[in-house]
Every structure is written in C-alpha cells, then in structure tokens.
Amino acid sequence: MRFLRQSLAVAAKDLRSELRSKEALNASLAFALVILLLFSFAFDPTAETTREISGGLLWLVFAFAGTLMLNRSFARELPNDCLDALVASPVPASALFLGKALANLVLLLAVELVSLPVFGVFYNVRWLPHLLPLLGVLVLATWGLAVIGTMFSALTVNLRLRELMLPVLVYPMIIPALMAAMQLTTVLLAGEPVTGDNWLWVRLLVAFDLIFTALALALVETVLLG
Amino acid sequence: MRRTILYALAALGALWLVRNLYVILLALPDEVAQGAIYRIFFFHLPAWFTCFAAFFAAGVASIFYLVRKSPAYDAFAVAAVEVGVAFTAIGLVTGMVWARIIWGIWWTWDPRLTWAFITLLVYLGYLMLRHAIDEAAERAKNSAVLCIFAFASVVITYKAIDWWRTQHPGAVLSFRTGGGTIDPAMESMIFQNWFALLLVALALVLIRMRQERLERELDALRRRAHAL
Amino acid sequence: MTTLAAENLWKYYGDLPALREVTFSVSRGACLALLGRNGAGKTTLLKLLAGLVRPAKGCVTILGRAPREAAARARLGVLGHGIAVYDELSALENLMLFGRLYGLAEPRRAALEWLERTGLAHVRDSPVREFSRGMRQRLALARALLHNPDVLLLDEPFTALDDRAIGVLQALLRDALAQGRTIVMSTHQLREALELATHVALLVRGRLAHFGERTPEMLTEPGRLYRQYGEA
Numbered sequence: 284m285r286f287l288r289q290s291l292a293v294a295a296k297d298l299r300s301e302l303r304s305k306e307a308l309n310a311s312l313a314f315a316l317v318i319l320l321l322f323s324f325a326f327d328p329t330a331e332t333t334r335e336i337s338g339g340l341l342w343l344v345f346a347f348a349g350t351l352m353l354n355r356s357f358a359r360e361l362p363n364d365c366l367d368a369l370v371a372s373p374v375p376a377s378a379l380f381l382g383k384a385l386a387n388l389v390l391l392l393a394v395e396l397v398s399l400p401v402f403g404v405f406y407n408v409r410w411l412p413h414l415l416p417l418l419g420v421l422v423l424a425t426w427g428l429a430v431i432g433t434m435f436s437a438l439t440v441n442l443r444l445r446e447l448m449l450p451v452l453v454y455p456m457i458i459p460a461l462m463a464a465m466q467l468t469t470v471l472l473a474g475e476p477v478t479g480d481n482w483l484w485v486r487l488l489v490a491f492d493l494i495f496t497a498l499a500l501a502l503v504e505t506v507l508l509g
Numbered sequence: 510m511r512r513t514i515l516y517a518l519a520a521l522g523a524l525w526l527v528r529n530l531y532v533i534l535l536a537l538p539d540e541v542a543q544g545a546i547y548r549i550f551f552f553h554l555p556a557w558f559t560c561f562a563a564f565f566a567a568g569v570a571s572i573f574y575l576v577r578k579s580p581a582y583d584a585f586a587v588a589a590v591e592v593g594v595a596f597t598a599i600g601l602v603t604g605m606v607w608a609r610i611i612w613g614i615w616w617t618w619d620p621r622l623t624w625a626f627i628t629l630l631v632y633l634g635y636l637m638l639r640h641a642i643d644e645a646a647e648r649a650k651n652s653a654v655l656c657i658f659a660f661a662s663v664v665i666t667y668k669a670i671d672w673w674r675t676q677h678p679g680a681v682l683s684f685r686t687g688g689g690t691i692d693p694a695m696e697s698m699i700f701q702n703w704f705a706l707l708l709v710a711l712a713l714v715l716i717r718m719r720q721e722r723l724e725r726e727l728d729a730l731r732r733r734a735h736a737l
Numbered sequence: 738m739t740t741l742a743a744e745n746l747w748k749y750y751g752d753l754p755a756l757r758e759v760t761f762s763v764s765r766g767a768c769l770a771l772l773g774r775n776g777a778g779k780t781t782l783l784k785l786l787a788g789l790v791r792p793a794k795g796c797v798t799i800l801g802r803a804p805r806e807a808a809a810r811a812r813l814g815v816l817g818h819g820i821a822v823y824d825e826l827s828a829l830e831n832l833m834l835f836g837r838l839y840g841l842a843e844p845r846r847a848a849l850e851w852l853e854r855t856g857l858a859h860v861r862d863s864p865v866r867e868f869s870r871g872m873r874q875r876l877a878l879a880r881a882l883l884h885n886p887d888v889l890l891l892d893e894p895f896t897a898l899d900d901r902a903i904g905v906l907q908a909l910l911r912d913a914l915a916q917g918r919t920i921v922m923s924t925h926q927l928r929e930a931l932e933l934a935t936h937v938a939l940l941v942r943g944r945l946a947h948f949g950e951r952t953p954e955m956l957t958e959p960g961r962l963y964r965q966y967g968e969a
Binding site: 296362 | 784787788789790791805807808810811813815817818819820821822823824825826830834835837838839840864880
C-alpha cells in the first residue's frame with residue numbers, strides 16, 4: 284500500500300511538472316505529426332496496401348515519438364540534483380521506477396490518443412468502432428515501451444550522449460512488443476476480431492510486460508546507487 | 510602459467526581446425542542436393558552455437574558481477590560479448606553466402622535471419638553503452654544490467670519470431686530431431702568443429718580479459734601520476 | 738550514544754581512492770564540520786553516509802542501521818550540493834511531494850509549517866523557478882527538515898548565501914541542535930561553520946587527517962587547522 288502511494292506521488296510529480304513545462308509533450312506530439320506526414324510520401328496513402336500495413340505505420344510513429352518523451356524521464360531529475368534527494372528518501376528505488384514508468388505510460392498514451400484520430404483522417408482508417416480492443420493493445424504495448432524506456436533512461440542518465448544512446452538501446456529490445464502490437468493493430472483496424480493465432484500475440488505482449496517489469500523492478504536499485 | 514595455458518588452448522584449437530578443414534574439404538564427399546556449398550554448415554552451425562554460449566556466459570557473468578562487484582566478472586562479460594558478436598557476424602556471413610548460392614538471394618526477412626540481426630544490434634548497443642561511460646565501476650554496473658536485459662530480450666525475440674512461418678532450414682542435429690535426418694559422419698564433424706571453434710573463442714576471451722586487466726592497471730598508474 | 742558511525746570506509750573513482758580508511762563516529766546532538774579542499778572527498782563521504790553511494794570497503798551505521806534501510810533513511814535529512822527542488826513546482830508542492838515520500842501523516846500541514854519557519858509562506862504558490870538562490874536554499878533546507886530527521890547531512894549549506902540568509906540558516910540549525918538532532922556538514926565557510934560545530938574533521942586527499950572537538954582557538958583563528966596539516 285505504502286509502496287503504491289509512494290509510486291503514485293512520484294508519478295503525479297512527473298506528470299505535473301511535465302504538464303507545466305510541456306517540453307517533452309509538445310516535442311513528441313509535433314514529431315508524431317511530422318512522421319505521419321512523411322509516411323504519406325513514402326507510401327501511397329490511398330492504396331489498399333497501405334491500409335494493410337497501417338498497424339505497422341502507427342506503431343513506428345508511436346515508437347519514434349515515444350523516445351523523445353522517454354529521454355526526459357530521468358533527465359528531468361538532473362537539474363538541482365533532484366535524483367539524489369529522491370534516492371536518499373525512504374522510497375525504494377523500485378517504487379521510484381514504478382512511478383516514473385506510470386507517468387511515462389500516461390504521457391505516451393496521451394500522444395498516441397492524439398495521433399490516432401489524425402492518422403485515421405489522413406489515411407482513411409476507421410478506428411473508432413474498434414476503440415476498446417485497440418485501447419487494450421495500446422496500453423499493453425505502451426507499458427512495455429514505458430518500462431524498457433524508463434529503465435534505459437535511468438541507465439543512460441549520466442551520459443553526455445544520452446539522447447543518442449537511448450534509441451539505439453531501446454528499439455532492438457522492444458521489437459517483440461512492437462511486433463505483437465503491429466500485428467494486433469493491423470488486425471483490429473481491418474475490422475477483424477482477435478482470434479486463434481492472434482491470441483498468441485496478446486500472450487506475448489503480456490509475457491513481455493511481466494518479464495521486463497519484474498527485471499526492471501529487481502535491478503533498478505543497483506542502477507540508481509553509485 | 511596462465512600464458513602457457515592460453516597458448517596451449519589457442520594452439521590446440523588451431524591444430525584441430527586445420528585437421529577439420531582437411532576432413533571437411535578433402536575427405537567428406539559432396540552432398541547430393543546442394544553440392545559443395547553444404548560444407549559451409551560445418552562453420553555456420555558451430556558459429557551460432559558458440560555465439561549462444563558466449564552471450565549466455567556473458568549474462569551469467571553479469572549477474573555475478575552485480576552480486577560480487579569483482580572487475581574480473583565485468584572483464585569476462587565484455588570479452589564474451591565481443592567474441593560473441595564476432596561469431597554472430599561469422600554466422601550471418603556464412604549464412605548469407607549459403608543463401609546466395611541456394612536461394613539466389615543474400616538476405617530474406619526470415620524469422621531466424623531477423624532474429625540474428627536483432628541479436629547483433631542488441632549486443633552492439635551493449636558495446637556502445639560501454640564505450641560511452643568513462644568511469645570504470647559505473648560502466649561495469651550499468652553494462653551488467655544491460656547485459657541481463659539483452660539476454661532476456663534475445664530469448665523473447667527468438668520465441669516471438671519463431672511463431673512466424675519460416676524459410677530457414679529446420680533443425681538437423683539428432684538431439685533436436687531424434688536422428689535419421691543427418692549422416693552420422695557429418696554430425697560428428699559439426700560437433701568436432703564446434704569444439705575447435707569453442708577453444709578458439711575461449712582463447713580469444715582470455716586474451717581480451719588480459720587486455721582489460723592491463724588497461725585497468727594502466728589506468729590506475731595514469732591516475733596515480735595525475736594525483737601526484 | 739553513537740548516532741552515526743563510519744568504519745574503515747574506502748571509495749574509489751576508477752582506481753583513484755576518493756576516500757581511504759575513514760573511521761569516525763558522531764554522537765547524538767553533535768554538529769560535525771567536515772573541512773577540506775575541493776576534491777578532498779567531502780561530498781563523497783556525505784554521499785556514502787546518505788546511502789547514495791556504496792563504499793568499496795567498510796560500512797556506515799546510522800542510528801544502528803545500514804543506510805539503505807528505509808527505516809534509517811526515514812530519519813535522515815539530506816541537503817546535497819545541488820539543492821534538489823523542482824523548478825516547475827511551487828514551494829508548497831515541492832514540500833508536499835517530499836512529505837508524501839517520507840510518509841508524513843499530514844504532508845500539507847508540515848509543509849505549511851516549514852514554509853512559515855523558513856520565511857517563505859508569502860511565496861508558497863510561486864514556482865521555484867522565480868526564486869532567488871537564497872530562497873531556494875531556504876526551501877531546500879525546509880525540504881531536508883520537513884520530516885523532523887534525527888540526523889542531518891548538509892553539503893556546503895552556506896555556499897552562495899548572503900549575510901541575512903546565512904543568519905537564518907544558522908538559526909535553523911541551532912534550533913535543530915537544541916532539539917537533539919545530529920548534524921554533519923561540509924563547508925568552506927570556516928567561520929560560520931565553526932560557530933555551530935561541536936566537532937571538526939579535516940579530510941586531506943581522501944584521508945581523515947584530523948578529527949576532534951572544536952576548540953575555542955579554532956574560532957579565533959579559523960585557518961589554523963588547514964595550516965597545521967600543510968593545507969593552507
């Protein structure tokens with residue numbers, strides 16, 4: 284209970300300071316829109332084939348825009364040495380991590396939920412009827428992205444090159460989650476139900492989230508202590 | 510003493526490789542369907558086995574480092590990853606050469622090929638992270654954590670991609686298939702060559718670990734000189 | 738009674754020892770002034786005491802516990818070299834956040850009380866970004882004292898403060914000492930620190946060169962200790 288309260292306090296703090304400055308949020312949203320625009324040059328937006336890869340396109344946008352957000356997660360603690368004060372407090376490092384990952388989940392979902400209708404309009408994809416299962420996929424895959432991203436943001440926070448390092452480390456690791464999310468999103472956007480083989484991808488997403496959340500919670504204390 | 514062991518290992522590995530080359534190139538006959546190119550399997554498969562072994566060992570060494578905090582485990586982890594990356598490259602290149610001849614293309618987005626490529630990227634990320642951290646203890650600690658994540662992710666990715674249909678030839682060795690699909694002489698040669706490559710890999714790891722140790726000592730001397 | 742003990746602490750950065758065989762103990766109600774040149778290891782020692790960094794060898798005991806135990810950290814107040822307040826949040830929000838993290842029963846009341854005591858009540862809803870250095874330092878001190886810690890670790894608390902702010906800070910620290918709290922602070926401001934200190938420690942290149950009670954002579958001639966160990 285106490286653990287959860289502390290995590291939520293950290294998450295609320297991160298969200299509040301991000302909403303005040305909006306640095307990462309604005310950058311991430313603008314970037315998402317730019318990529319959506321760029322895709323229209325790479326693929327013929329009206330072709331039926333584009334609709335078939337819509338899930339993949341959408342998740343590329345989310346993954347690219349997401350790292351801009353994740354970069355800021357621990358970097359936000361750097362001015363004034365705030366990280367030291369958090370680690371010195373009786374909050375366990377795992378609660379700190381969970382709070383930050385939750386804040387990232389909310390921020391990433393916000394960007395995704397803004398990009399989704401824009402994507403639907405630009406590429407003539409009907410997403411509204413499948414909103415509920417789509418939300419499930421969004422939350423599961425975004426949590427995977429948030430966990431890996433937050434952990435690696437902690438790993439690279441003291442590096443001069445952290446903005447460059449984070450994407451290089453994050454993308455190869457989240458491939459299983461991205462793959463599952465792309466597959467499921469494409470199926471859902473095509474208006475098909477999730478059946479049979481596709482449940483495998485849901486199971487993969489859940490397993491991915493569980494394994495990496497557990498690993499991150501177990502290892503984050505080592506990372507944050509000098 | 511340590512040096513003698515190292516040279517002995519390397520020499521044994523090299524001799525065994527030469528002997529294997531003789532058998533592979535001159536003693537064994539061509540395969541019926543594929544002709545001469547099938548001989549690349551004697552390096553392709555053992556290279557992949559060696560790379561799994563190296564990455565697994567690096568993951569275990571990283572766990573040990575986090576528990577014991579001894580620089581020797583860190584040196585082993587980085588040595589094993591570097592050697593593992595080299596063998597990943599060998600595995601990829603030998604596979605591509607074979608694919609060019611049999612399939613007519615260098616690359617196809619087949620799950621196993623994709624997985625191999627992702628593995629290479631994940632461990633290149635590990636090496637890049639090491640390069641970016643200057644302070645030795647911090648570097649060892651953070652890269653150990655990354656190495657554990659990397660191994661988990663490589664296993665999960667393997668599983669995930671396995672669910673896709675595959676163009677890559679299936680398992681051939683009898684411990685996977687239950688026997689009957691491969692000539693015993695060939696199978697024994699694959700294992701023999703694997704052990705030879707493992708010896709070479711082990712010698713490389715030991716050399717790399719020695720480099721790490723010397724670098725640490727050099728660093729200590731340099732810092733002491735600065736401190737004076 | 739020993740509140741804080743360091744036993745044979747070693748810490749390396751790379752292969753350079755930042756701290757070597759540092760051993761000392763501080764009893765309840767004492768105020769230890771930690772002196773030394775830049776790079777002598779003061780900040781490293783404070784980080785080890787705060788449990789932010791693990792020693793390569795040796796151990797730290799705070800109130801009979803290891804510094805990474807939550808129970809020990811709950812009774813520890815830390816003011817680092819950076820002042821550890823969030824620029825986007827208001828003074829009140831900053832304090833309430835840490836009140837929650839320390840598990841206070843009434844974070845808002847504690848926060849308001851400390852804003853009053855540090856003279857920041859009138860700006861409680863302004864974002865910290867707009868604060869002067871002195872105001873930030875006072876807020877940071879309020880943050881460190883918020884949960885009534887038994888042990889206070891302060892890294893350079895007097896740096897960049899004007900005379901008035903130094904006076905406020907000294908008064909707050911005197912109060913804390915009078916209530917039986919234990920303070921360890923690193924500083925370059927000898928005069929201000931020595932007025933408060935009951936004990937003095939001098940670090941020379943990572944070694945504890947001197948540890949003892951503060952003598953009256955130190956007040957009249959603050960630089961003497963440095964000269965005595967060839968650190969003038």
